[in-house]
Amino acid sequence: MAVERIPSGFLTGLRAGDVTPGTVQVVEVDGRSLCIGLTEDGEWGAIDNVCTHDGGVLGEGELDDNAVECPRHGGRFDLFTGRVLALPPVRPVRAYETRVEGDDVVVEL
Amino acid sequence: MPVEHRVDVLLIGGGVASVRCARTLRRRKFAGSILIVGDEAVLPYNRPPLSKELLRGDVGLELIAAEPASWYERQRVDLLTDAPVASLDPDARLATMGDGSTIRFSQCLLATGAEPRRLTIPGAEHALTLRTFADAEAIRRAAASGRRAVVVGGGFIGVEVAASLAALGVEVTVHELAPALWGGVLGTTLSAWAVGVLNESGITVRLGEAVSSLDDVRADLMVTGVGVTPRVALAEAAGLAVDDGVVADAGRRTSAPGIFAAGDVARVDGRRVEHWHAAREGGEAAALAMLGELLPEPRAPWVYSEFAGHLLDVVGWAPTFDDELPLLGGHVVAYLVGRRVEQLAIIDSAVSVDAARTLVAGSPSPADVERLAS
Numbered sequence: 134m135a136v137e138r139i140p141s142g143f144l145t146g147l148r149a150g151d152v153t154p155g156t157v158q159v160v161e162v163d164g165r166s167l168c169i170g171l172t173e174d175g176e177w178g179a180i181d182n183v184c185t186h187d188g189g190v191l192g193e194g195e196l197d198d199n200a201v202e203c204p205r206h207g208g209r210f211d212l213f214t215g216r217v218l219a220l221p222p223v224r225p226v227r228a229y230e231t232r233v234e235g236d237d238v239v240v241e242l
Numbered sequence: 243m244p245v246e247h248r249v250d251v252l253l254i255g256g257g258v259a260s261v262r263c264a265r266t267l268r269r270r271k272f273a274g275s276i277l278i279v280g281d282e283a284v285l286p287y288n289r290p291p292l293s294k295e296l297l298r299g300d301v302g303l304e305l306i307a308a309e310p311a312s313w314y315e316r317q318r319v320d321l322l323t324d325a326p327v328a329s330l331d332p333d334a335r336l337a338t339m340g341d342g343s344t345i346r347f348s349q350c351l352l353a354t355g356a357e358p359r360r361l362t363i364p365g366a367e368h369a370l371t372l373r374t375f376a377d378a379e380a381i382r383r384a385a386a387s388g389r390r391a392v393v394v395g396g397g398f399i400g401v402e403v404a405a406s407l408a409a410l411g412v413e414v415t416v417h418e419l420a421p422a423l424w425g426g427v428l429g430t431t432l433s434a435w436a437v438g439v440l441n442e443s444g445i446t447v448r449l450g451e452a453v454s455s456l457d458d459v460r461a462d463l464m465v466t467g468v469g470v471t472p473r474v475a476l477a478e479a480a481g482l483a484v485d486d487g488v489v490a491d492a493g494r495r496t497s498a499p500g501i502f503a504a505g506d507v508a509r510v511d512g513r514r515v516e517h518w519h520a521a522r523e524g525g526e527a528a529a530l531a532m533l534g535e536l537l538p539e540p541r542a543p544w545v546y547s548e549f550a551g552h553l554l555d556v557v558g559w560a561p562t563f564d565d566e567l568p569l570l571g572g573h574v575v576a577y578l579v580g581r582r583v584e585q586l587a588i589i590d591s592a593v594s595v596d597a598a599r600t601l602v603a604g605s606p607s608p609a610d611v612e613r614l615a616s
Contacts, residue, residue, distance in 0.1 A: 187553055187591055188591060197265070197313075198313070198316070200310075204596075205595070206290070206546070207288060207518075207522070217305070218305075218310070219288070219305060219306065219307070220288070220291045220295050220301065220305050220306055221290070221291060221294070221295060221548070223295065
């Protein structure tokens with residue numbers, strides 16, 4: 134799928150209805166692997182997809198409130214800031230502003 | 243008159259199994275009341291960091307909490323800390339607390355965990371053990387002013403504690419009774435690698451030597467890590483089937499209807515796996531069974547350890563094996579029963595641990611394991 138740069142960000146290829154509230158999923162944007170999520174409260178967020186502890190795939194983990202949980206060892210990151218919320222990781226991941234434009238999910242890289 | 247409470251689901255034990263059970267119940271839209279009772283004074287927390295990040299640095303409890311403090315209110319999960327259960331009546335579905343109050347429940351999870359075995363040799367009373375947050379803090383305090391440490395027991399906890407103490411600049415000697423680390427259950431190949439890693443960190447490892455006394459040991463700090471005993475007293479007194487743990491099936495159902503068991507205290511289908519993953523998966527399985535939902539396919543056991551900058555994953559189950567075979571340049575060790583691989587040790591995520599876990603459940607050949615690399 135061609136990734137399109139639109140004036141205000143990158144199209145993720147996801148439509149707003151593609152993601153179930155309270156879940157995260159993996160999406161590739163401009164060669165970067167992201168963990169993109171939609172909270173139960175309807176807020177979108179995206180962080181780098183790779184856990185800084187041992188490379189776990191965050192987009193295959195669980196989302197609870199704003200916390201993304203790595204499926205490997207249970208490390209948790211804030212979906213909106215990338216901050217570590219639970220060990221074992223100690224280094225944060227990068228976070229990307231995410232929003233819906235029209236029906237498209239767009240991230241700022 | 244003593245207070246009587248009534249809940250739909252009572253989770254006994256303030257650890258990961260209970261929290262994971264509650265979390266799964268709520269994620270599955272269970273609307274009934276949930277109460278966790280634990281006998282520690284703090285919020286339920288993950289124990290793996292106790293021997294690692296928490297020993298090495300000043301990490302607050304909030305970073306190891308199983309769920310943040312706000313979660314309990316948000317998810318309507320009640321929590322009683324510092325609240326030991328005195329007895330359990332499975333027929334009446336009634337728990338009596340240490341303070342005499344009673345809790346009636348519809349379903350109950352026993353997740354009372356395990357406690358460190360204590361050595362009975364002279365001087366052992368001066369040694370510390372590691373199980374709780376408070377234990378970890380005590381070891382860290384002693385390490386801050388100590389120069390020499392002796393660790394008795396070269397199992398998962400002993401190896402991790404030794405590596406963390408060495409990272410703090412403490413001179414450490416590890417004593418393991420068996421001729422190989424981990425009591426020999428992971429063979430000699432992996433042990434030889436780990437001894438090398440520990441030696442490089444400045445740790446002295448003594449294998450195959452019994453420690454007969456700790457009285458004459460010249461050390462500022464002694465830690466014993468010689469295994470744990472499941473805390474089965476409550477279950478035993480309640481008349482549940484107990485055999486090195488509370489006997490449970492894949493749905494963590496015990497011999498008493500409505501009573502489930504998970505985590506370190508549970509012996510599930512003949513195996514008691516003392517590990518964080520097993521506690522989480524056990525809590526989740528119990529929640530599904532409580533709801534009458536389909537259980538996931540059982541997966542091979544998975545434990546991990548982390549020391550001196552290395553990550554070790556062990557998947558599968560081979561308490562005894564016929565042969566151990568280094569594969570993939572020595573980064574994976576296969577444990578063979580007959581000609582089939584029943585367990586794999588993986589160093590530093592050399593192959594996908596999840597894929598290895600799936601593969602090993604089917605008793606693969608060594609060649610199948612080699613193919614994991616691609």
